[in-house]
Amino acid sequence: MKVIDLTHTISEDMPVYPGTDLPKLEVANTYEESGFKETLLTIFSHTGTHMDAPSHIFEYRTTLDAFPVEQFIGKGLVIDCSDLGEGQRITMKQIEAVKEKANQAEFLLFYTGWDKHWGTDSYFGDYPAITEEVADYLILTKKKGVGLDVIGIDPISDGNLTIHHKLFAETEIVVIENLTRLGEIGNELFTFYAMPLKYENADGAPIRAVAVLNE
Template sequence: MKIIDLTHTISEDMPVYPGTEPPKLQTANTYEKDGFKETLLTMFSHTGTHMDPPAHIYAGRTTLDEFPITQFVGKGLVIDCTDLNEGQLITMDYINHVRDKADVAEFIIFYMGWDKHWGTDAYFGDYPYIDEEVTKYIIESNKKGVGLDVIGIDPISDGNLSIHHKLFAENEIVVIENLANLGQVGNEIFTFCALPLKYLSSDGSPIRAIAILEN
């Protein structure tokens, strides 16, 4: 068995969505004064590698703490889209190329190689994004989730979050953003685990995402 960490480290100088304050990691207790170390974490619920539920967009829809734990573990498939240039669309050609695997996968994860820009201004550029047909496929095939190694499933220029709205309107699905190290996973079905914090009425949460590959 091989386990790959797909999660960016949370730090005070990490990239955050434009307009969002970066996290704060404040030392609350020290070895010298208190005999132990404790850190006060202050961050938005969509910080770093994180997960969005339907309640992120729609009032009254499912929050992360309302999902069964089975929502966060399942068969994943990484789809390589690294040949795309800035602002280009991920079309059904990428799905159809691996359709037999895509149909059985519970999580579709798009690999743009964008994590190489993590920590730079380029990370907020015109990354590739999914088109309407791919969005429709994800909805109609009842996937547990869709993931990407960019800051959002919508293009950075779309303040209306159109793709979020379509995915979350009626489906019980999660969106995972800011994944890392997808190039290490390969193109076979693997076990994907993405566990959010369980806090009340959670509209989103940082996660620890991993890929479990069988030998």
């Protein structure tokens, strides 16, 4: 068994979506004064490697805390899209190449390699994003979730969040953004864990994403 952590570390200087405040990690209690260390975290719900719920877009749709925990565990498949350049889109061509495995998977994770830009201005550039036909496939096959190693499932230029709206209007899917190390998983099915912080009425939450490979 091999375990791969697919999660970026939360820090005060990490990339965040434009318009979002940076996290704050303030030492609230110290060893010297209190005999223990405690940290006050101030963080937006869609920071770092995180998960979007349907309620992120639609007021009366499902929140993360309302999902059964089984929603966050399942068979994953990484689809290699690392040959795509800036401004190119992920289409059904990439899925058709691995269609049999893609149909079996409960989570599709698209590896673009864009995480190499993490911590730079380039991370907010014109990264590869999925097309509406890919969103249609995710809906048709009733996937539990979809994930990417970029800052958003929609292009950074799409202020209407078209793909978010399409997915969340029609299915109980979760969207995972800012994954990393997807290129280390390979092209076989594996067990995927994406466990969100459980808080009331969660529209989104940071997650610890992990791939467990049976070798």
